[in-house]
Amino acid sequence: MSDPTFAGAGYAEGPGFNAMWRELEPLGRCRETSGYRRFAWTPQDADCRAWFRAQAVARGLHHEIDGNGNQWAWLGDRSAGGAVATGSHLDSVPDGGAFDGPLGVVSAFAALDELHRRGARPQHPLVVVNFTDEEGARFGLSCVGSRLATGLLDRAQAAELRDAKGTGLLHAMERAGHDPEFVGPDPERLAALSAFVELHVEQGRALADTAHPVGVASAIWPHGRWRFDFSGEGNHAGTTRLADRRDPMLTYAGTVLAAREEARLAEALATFGRVDVEPGAVNAIASRVSGWLDSRAADEETLDRVVAGIERAAVERGGRDGVQVAVVRESFTSRVVFADALRDRLARRLADRAGPVPVLPTGAGHDAGILAGSVPTAMLYVRNPTGVSHAPAEYATEEDCLAGVTALADVLEELAC
Incomplete structure (x- = not known):
């Protein structure tokens, strides 16, 4: 796995964006509310995790699960360093929307496929990640997977987390088939990353009434x-x-x-x-x-x-x-200001294709914000015409989703090739 290129990895394109979306869409969906109940370490979560693994295997990527339950799909050798990571999460809030989290994961795999079609030759490993329990719907704390990986949440604190029925986080992991022995900071894996870029549906209406399908994040409110x-x-x-x-x-x-x-x-x-x-x-x-x-x-x-x-x-x-x-x-x-140099580099790259893009802050928390203290991070937002998030009315058009995939591919090409 020392060769980070698509040819060196024996890469095979998977199903396209729309096909992946159709496969993922019914998992964990509640018929009565049309919302999603994909809570960490539940059968619905397991279905989503199996979907992620299947996407990695279909493309010939090396799939691994770290000690905190986060899933990684590698193109190239992690030990080579300098990897560019992208992805998001697949869990949801109670009766959440379809796009918050999953859009970033589906788009990440689709962006790799796009780079393969372009004949891109990455000089650094690329990796797609699914961070576990970002929403914190079950155990009351958001971004558990990324907090554990960065050391912002230690094992003792994690062991104290309980769901509404009194089930502890570590016990829930074990019941779901994940050995919690290695829960805790993961500095070696994070040190292998040169950047993390998270694509996310916009949670608000800053882009809704503009001509811009994609924006770049400037900061996350405390x-x-x-x-x-x-x-x-x-x-x-x-x-x-x-x-x-x-x-x-x-x-x-x-x-x-x-x-x-x-x-x-x-x-x-x-x-x-x-x-x-x-x-x-x-x-x-x-x-x-x-x-x-x-x-x-x-x-x-x-x-x-x-x-x-x-x-x-x-x-x-x-x-x-x-x-x-x-x-x-x-x-x-705390307030997160995304790395200026990385943010501006991404904005310039996207402007080459579509002209200047909006740069905007958000009040919503993300794994990218947690990782920002350990890895240079950036975020892309895809326009949400309803402005609604954490509810079934959350939405992005197919055209804008595909524009997001193109933008993410451009960014990954800029950083890894």
Whole structure:
């Protein structure tokens, strides 16, 4: 595998973009909602992982799974160094859309096929990657595979992660057939990379009303997740006077409204998207409510101010309601500015074909943002006419998807050939 060229690897083109998309599209899809439920280390996830392996094998690529469960498909020898990586993830949020993650993986294989058709001769290895558990839908922490690989999440922390049923991450890996013995940092594999480029459907409408099917990322906003626990007193809904209640649901509701106001004033984002209630009976006053806050802002100072304001409002309202409030930060990712030289090089290459391309920031987190501290990274966005993401209405036209494949192939040719 020392020869990184297509001929040296015995490369064989796989099915085209549309055929790959049709094969992947039904995996993990819920008929009732039309959304996807591809959660890490579940049978649906296993189906997606099998699809990835099949694509690698069909092209004669060397498929391997690292200690953290991330899948890699190599053209050329990893030990040669200087490899250019591309890809994304295949897992989803609950009832997510079809494009978030999978578009980057399908496009990566299609871009290799495009380079083969062009007769490109890579001077460095190329690798397609599927990072595991990017969305964090099952265990509550996003980008688990890339965090583990970079050391931003260590084995002890990973061992503490639990899903809603109490199943630990490491146990879930083992039940799915993956040996968790080697979970942890992977500096040797990352050191083999000279760059990572992730293509992703745009999660917003910055490109939607322009003539540009593809854009380049400039930065990712800082973002995090906080758990708010509201502890009151469980009681009978039909016999307890309003004046005698210590109802944590009231405090939670007030906090949701406060979050919206704090975010509006700061031009930031704050969302309570998940809530657990105990005991959860219709005719009972809750004894405890837990709500999970997702907040994002253009800079860390603004984000800190927004979250502090939400916590302050929760505690003040809790004091009036007789409810105790505790806040735990469960994850945090600092602002990521993609490598200027790499970003500008990609933008220039894409401009050669279609003229100047938009360069834009995003509030959405990605594996590319996690890897940025260890490997030069960049991102391409494909236009999303609905602007919707993390929901079934997420969309990109076939024409724009194919434009994304061409752009990714151009970028890989620029970096590896």
